[in-house]
Amino acid sequence: MALTDTFVRKVKFSGASAGDKHTDGQGMHLLVNAVGKYWRLNYRFAGKQKTLALGVYPAVSLAAARKRRGEARELLAAGIDPVQAKQEAMRARATAQSNTFEAVARQWLTKSAARRAASTQKKVQGWLSHDVFPRIGKIPIADIGPRDVLETVRIIENRGAIDSAHRVKQICGQIFRFAVAAGLVGHDITADLKGALSAKPKSHYSSITNPSELGPLLRAIEGYTGHPYCCAALRLAPLLFVRPGELRSAEWSEIDLDGAQWRIPSHKMKMRVEHIVPLSTQAVNILRDLAQISGKGKFVFPSIRTPERCMSENTLNAALRSMGYSREVITAHGFRATARTILDEVMQERIDLIEHQLAHAVKDPNGRAYNRTAHLPARHQMMQRWGDYLETLRRGAEIIPFSANNLN
Structure with missing residues (x-):
């Protein structure tokens, strides 16, 4: 006869060595022993007798046990071993619990670090540690939904950092795509968040593009009396027009003064x-003078606090501000x-040479990217003409001195 709730609740262990078995039908029984009451299902699969644990009473009621029995019999009807299916489900849960968002994100950070500059890596780690991990870091990545990510980035958006909110959403998307490749999730859930954040404000780096305004700036730079490292970097910034991070992290081992050339390694490039x-004679002269000061160290522009690090990222912009040029007028x-x-x-220089020198992607007539040495002699000539042009602008009037202290 089938069991009843009252019987299951009141039945006691008789003391039998193998425990007491009370049958409910269709292979399921209640095993009662000195420890407790256990639901079990006996079945045959592939010619072998097997037993599936359905749970412990009272955590699993009679009705719940019967439901689990029905689910197991459906698996058997489909040719699936319920014990094996249960073991696979347990392994999947264990894998999910060990693959939290934070654990996967840290794996991604390590494996993708070579594709980012050190400063960018530090910034990404900061965003994740301060804004993301406290909210969703401990959740298995497979259990995270679009809403979880949206609520996380909206906290950033609500404090006015709209651009950062978009960047963090993008980073989360990269982590989810990494998880897809590792077989941990089915798809990048952040793709469902398109348009969910406020539009990023359009911004451009302020610059001076009028020669009549550039001349006074060059003269102000020439008369700047800050630290020699900062002075040299300021003078080189318009001559070389590389990204500020590339300039301040320059190393002497990358520079060939005799060959008038600076090779920036790939890991430093965007x-x-x-x-x-290519280095104009003006740039070479600045670097030769600077070599007398920092040439025995690693960095061309070392921090004044420690030669083990390069100049800080705010140094050049701080110097421009001290000369009276606001961020709305010019940035490094x-x-x-x-x-x-x-x-x-x-x-009226060739636009392809300019784009090459800006380290932008330039393709040949067949749609293939030019290599790093493309048109190098022509670029050398262009950079020398540029150096001569800036020198002409700078000589347009007397030098106006500016001073600043303790910039690093």
Whole structure:
């Protein structure tokens, strides 16, 4: 006869060595022993007698045990071993619990670090540690839904950091795609969040593109009396128009003064491709003078606090501010737009050479990317013309001195 709730609740262990078995039908029974009451299902699979544990009473009631029995019999009808299915489900749960979002994110950070500059890696780690891990870091990545990510990035958005919110959503998407490749999730759930955040405000690095305004700036830079490292970097910034991070992290081992060339290794470049910067005579002269001060160390522009690190990322912009140039007028990054505009519109240099020198992707007539040495002699000539042009602008009037202290 089938069991009843009252019987299951009141039945006691008789003391039998093997325990007491009370049958409910269809292979299920209640095993009662000195420890407790256990639901069991006996069945045959592939010619072998097997037993499936259905749970412990009272955590699993009679009705719940019967439901589990029905689910197991459905598996048997489909040719699936319930014990094996249960073991696989347990392994899957264990895997999910060990693959939390934070655990997967840290794996991604390590494996993808080579594709990012050190400063970017630090920034990404900061976003994850401060804004993401406290909210969803401990959740198995397979259990995270689009809403979880959206609520996380909206906290960033609500404090006014709209651009950062978009960047964090993008980072979460990269982590989910990494998890897809590892077989931990089925798809990148952040794809469902398109349009969920406020639009990013359009912003551009402020720059001076009028030669009549550039001349006074060059003279102000020439008369700047800050630290020698900062002075040299300021003078080189418009001459070389590389990204500020590339400039301040320059190492002497990358620079060939006799060959008038600077090879920036791929891991420092935004596009992860080695970049060659031809050096005009003006740039070489600045670097030769600087070599007398920092030439025995690793960095061309070391921090004044420790030679083990390069100049800080705020140094050049702080110097420009001290000279009276606001961020709305010029930034260190803005020298790239300065060169791009004047080389093209004023000096009428070839646009492909300019783009090469900006380290932008340039393709040949067949649609293939040029290699790093493409048109190098022509770029050397262009950079020398650029150096001569800036020197002409700088000599337009007397030098106006500016001073600043303790910039690093």
